[in-house]
Amino acid sequence: MSVSPHNCMALVSLSTFPPIAHLPRNRALSVGSGVGQAAHRGSSGKIPSMIHKHFAVLAQGACGFRSSLIHPPPCLPPSFLPPSLPLPYLLPLAPCPFSLPPSPHSVACYAPRASAAAMPQSLMLDEYHIALSAVCTVAMQLACFFVAYLCQFDMITDLSGSANFVFIAIMTLLLGGPLEDRGKVVTLTVVLSRCELGAFLLYRVCKRGKDARFDEVRFSCVRFFIFWVFQMMWVFLVSVPVILVNSSRAAEEPLGPWDALGLLLSVSGWAIQVCADLQKYRFRSNPLNSEKFCSVGLWRYSRHPNFLGEIMLWWGVFSMAVPVLRELGGWAWLAICSPLFTMFILLYLTGLPFAEGEGLTKIYRAGGGSQWEDYARTTPPLWLLPPGVYARIPPLAKWMCCCEFHFLRYKSPSATVPTSADNGEADAGSGSKTTSGSS
Numbered sequence: 001m002s003v004s005p006h007n008c009m010a011l012v013s014l015s016t017f018p019p020i021a022h023l024p025r026n027r028a029l030s031v032g033s034g035v036g037q038a039a040h041r042g043s044s045g046k047i048p049s050m051i052h053k054h055f056a057v058l059a060q061g062a063c064g065f066r067s068s069l070i071h072p073p074p075c076l077p078p079s080f081l082p083p084s085l086p087l088p089y090l091l092p093l094a095p096c097p098f099s100l101p102p103s104p105h106s107v108a109c110y111a112p113r114a115s116a117a118a119m120p121q122s123l124m125l126d127e128y129h130i131a132l133s134a135v136c137t138v139a140m141q142l143a144c145f146f147v148a149y150l151c152q153f154d155m156i157t158d159l160s161g162s163a164n165f166v167f168i169a170i171m172t173l174l175l176g177g178p179l180e181d182r183g184k185v186v187t188l189t190v191v192l193s194r195c196e197l198g199a200f201l202l203y204r205v206c207k208r209g210k211d212a213r214f215d216e217v218r219f220s221c222v223r224f225f226i227f228w229v230f231q232m233m234w235v236f237l238v239s240v241p242v243i244l245v246n247s248s249r250a251a252e253e254p255l256g257p258w259d260a261l262g263l264l265l266s267v268s269g270w271a272i273q274v275c276a277d278l279q280k281y282r283f284r285s286n287p288l289n290s291e292k293f294c295s296v297g298l299w300r301y302s303r304h305p306n307f308l309g310e311i312m313l314w315w316g317v318f319s320m321a322v323p324v325l326r327e328l329g330g331w332a333w334l335a336i337c338s339p340l341f342t343m344f345i346l347l348y349l350t351g352l353p354f355a356e357g358e359g360l361t362k363i364y365r366a367g368g369g370s371q372w373e374d375y376a377r378t379t380p381p382l383w384l385l386p387p388g389v390y391a392r393i394p395p396l397a398k399w400m401c402c403c404e405f406h407f408l409r410y411k412s413p414s415a416t417v418p419t420s421a422d423n424g425e426a427d428a429g430s431g432s433k434t435t436s437g438s439s
Helices: 049-054 130-151 157-175 181-208 221-247 257-285 305-328 330-349 357-365 369-378 387-391 395-401
Strands: 009-012 027-031 036-040 068-070 089-092
Touching: 130 157, 130 221, 157 181, 157 221, 181 221, 181 257, 181 305, 221 305, 221 330, 257 305, 305 330, 357 369, 369 387
Parallel strands: none
Antiparallel strands: 009 089, 027 036, 027 068
């Protein structure tokens, strides 16, 4: 095994330096307090003062080398040093040009730098860029909040969320060291999908002139700020798998089945999301459909295919991160909060609850309640299924496996008409209030 010094140096102080090769093998140098002291191994006797006077080696590693038994260094042959030096000479042991086999009577005269895995966790400063990503997310969203509130416009609201995803992905990829295949694939997936979503939402809000979701909160600093705090949490938590993949050395493992599965889920989900958004937008662009619900294209097989696409995309990203999480272990598995949090906000918070339930008021007031009920009976809220198949599924199975929750039903005929222009369906790709809205 060859020796490769890292960040170590030897201090050689001598006036009449005897060749290293001539030192007795039963003499050793013990480095304890930083001063070389000769020690006799084997036979008893007085330590030759010449060795103590003329030879001292100080080895100091990056991890704090304290004591070691030092013999003639295998990387320094006798011809490497002159026979004498008038003054103390600081000799940096840069990458050693020699590679000699180790001697049974000698050990290295330096301590290699401890690896990141061997260093105490308390000494590591944000090793995986978790804190840096959180700080950047808060800073970006706060800056966008002040702009949106002071100027009272909605042009950057959705765009800021998508841009934050892109920034975190690229930043952690560049800071993570050598670019690995897994990191490049994950980053490219996130960057392309968020750029497309941000561009689509920006175009939509520019064409409409405003985002109706914020009509009731835009003028309240506190209520408007709560929305931005939620967006901070959403961006950071969903980005955790991307951060770990880009910042961990475990990402150097070759691509495997988990990566293939994740890429398939992500690409399929993104394709479903884009198609659903475009089909819904084209349907809404027709004035004759202003009081109708979309049931064309993918919307014939799912009441919210855009939500399905978003969920599939982030489960795919998490799948590509599984090999890295398996190497890191422990706390790293908290990255599963990314797809789970996505599902939570879409199914229980700002997705389905806003799209259906009281959100169906406009459809029922326009006289389309019976058509909607027939559509909902044969079309699942999330999964893509043929109408004939879903209609035959028992109600209990629909509730347990198809997300057919009770709060999705329209209950109150006297409910207030939503301020959104949506006919009971949210059409954004991300499925949260932070990146999407009603159409």
